[in-house]
Amino acid sequence: MNMNSPLINRQIRLASRPHGAPVPSNWLHTEEALPELKDGEIRVRNLYLSIDPATRGWMNGGKSYIRPVEINEVMRAGGVGQIIATRSPRFAVGDYVAGSTGVQEYWQGAADHPYGGFQRIDTNVAALPSYLNALGMPGMTAYFGLLEVGLPKAGETVVVSGAAGAVGQTVGQVARQKGCRVVGIAGGADKCRFVVEELGFDACIDYKNTSVKEGLKQHCPQGIDIYFDNVGGEILDTVLTHINLKARIIICGAISQYNNTAPVQGPANYLALLVKRARMEGIVVFDYLNRYPEAVQQIGEWMKEGKFHTREDIIEGLDQFPTALNMLFEGKNFGKLVLKL
Numbered sequence: 529m530n531m532n533s534p535l536i537n538r539q540i541r542l543a544s545r546p547h548g549a550p551v552p553s554n555w556l557h558t559e560e561a562l563p564e565l566k567d568g569e570i571r572v573r574n575l576y577l578s579i580d581p582a583t584r585g586w587m588n589g590g591k592s593y594i595r596p597v598e599i600n601e602v603m604r605a606g607g608v609g610q611i612i613a614t615r616s617p618r619f620a621v622g623d624y625v626a627g628s629t630g631v632q633e634y635w636q637g638a639a640d641h642p643y644g645g646f647q648r649i650d651t652n653v654a655a656l657p658s659y660l661n662a663l664g665m666p667g668m669t670a671y672f673g674l675l676e677v678g679l680p681k682a683g684e685t686v687v688v689s690g691a692a693g694a695v696g697q698t699v700g701q702v703a704r705q706k707g708c709r710v711v712g713i714a715g716g717a718d719k720c721r722f723v724v725e726e727l728g729f730d731a732c733i734d735y736k737n738t739s740v741k742e743g744l745k746q747h748c749p750q751g752i753d754i755y756f757d758n759v760g761g762e763i764l765d766t767v768l769t770h771i772n773l774k775a776r777i778i779i780c781g782a783i784s785q786y787n788n789t790a791p792v793q794g795p796a797n798y799l800a801l802l803v804k805r806a807r808m809e810g811i812v813v814f815d816y817l818n819r820y821p822e823a824v825q826q827i828g829e830w831m832k833e834g835k836f837h838t839r840e841d842i843i844e845g846l847d848q849f850p851t852a853l854n855m856l857f858e859g860k861n862f863g864k865l866v867l868k869l
């Protein structure tokens with residue numbers, strides 16, 4: 529290879545906004561030569577990209593907690609990578625970093641880029657994909673959502689949906705560390721076995737093959753004090769019928785609704801909040817950006833002590849991004865879904 533020829537960056541851009549589930553024509557595969565580095569800039573070779581349900585929301589136009597991705601823009605995604613060139617004193621070649629990489633092979637720009645700026649990560653604490661899972665955005669969501677919004681107390685019963693997924697895995701394990709009884713809800717016997725046998729949940733309800741209502745009666749004999757909702761829809765409605773006085777419902781996501789072409793289905797049983805003087809509150813992980821190090825340190829310690837486990841589902845190849853994204857909405861991922869480049 530001619531060392532003077534520019535590096536070619538392969539990228540996936542948003543071509544059009546989906547109606548329902550994303551289809552191949554929503555994506556544009558492009559190639560671009562990287563310009564020379566300017567003063568203060570870094571070049572990151574992206575190694576793993578995070579595949580997130582939120583991506584589906586960022587593909588829509590309209591107002592949300594973050595601006596939508598524009599048509600023809602490189603798709604937004606978190607990732608981890610390695611610095612391969614630097615003109616910033618903040619980073620050295622070889623450093624491993626995590627940040628908002630986008631769906632592309634390289635990220636290049638100012639080292640102190642204001643949004644999603646890169647942070648150095650320590651590969652002695654955990655392997656790179658963990659920094660997109662428990663030590664990354666999903667883990668931070670789970671940790672702060674549960675502890676700051678849910679306010680768990682030892683002995684309380686916590687129910688979490690999407691239990692085998694990225695956020696769910698961490699919610700359940702943090703709740704166990706706090707002395708709570710933890711009941712997961714997940715799709716399929718294998719996922720349920722995993723959360724009980726490998727993550728240490730007290731029980732798990734297979735919502736695809738058994739009744740959630742009966743499962744909650746059986747596994748939450750003292751009622752539900754905290755529900756960490758990742759899925760919305762019917763499961764949220766059913767859980768509301770089993771909450772305790774002063775229960776806390778953490779609205780983290782509603783993946784069952786993201787591909788809807790009809791309006792979002794709200795909880796018909798919301799009057800349970802009145803009867804039980806309960807609280808339902810949303811969480812957006814970015815509100816806790818300046819506290820991430822606190823959570824990374826705590827979860828990292830639990831990992832080192834062997835008290836905390838994670839599972840990633842790794843798919844290979846940038847071009848697999850559209851297929852991988854759709855896996856989330858069909859429950860085809862088993863653990864945090866990550867794209868290896």
Ligand SMILES: NC(=O)c1ccc[n+]([C@@H]2O[C@H](COP(=O)([O-])OP(=O)(O)OC[C@H]3O[C@@H](n4cnc5c(N)ncnc54)[C@H](OP(=O)(O)O)[C@@H]3O)[C@@H](O)[C@H]2O)c1
Binds near residue numbers: 759
């Ligand atoms: N608020 C925030 O700041 C924030 C941050 C990160 C994530 N989130 C939200 O957290 C939730 C989980 O995200 P994640 O990254 O951890 O994803 P994930 O749980 O690793 O993957 C998605 C899982 O959702 C389940 N699912 C898909 N369609 C479903 C349906 N119709 N009904 C019930 N379950 C369904 C599937 O599991 P099963 O096989 O068990 O069905 C699938 O594996 C999402 O709603 C996401 O938007 C919010």
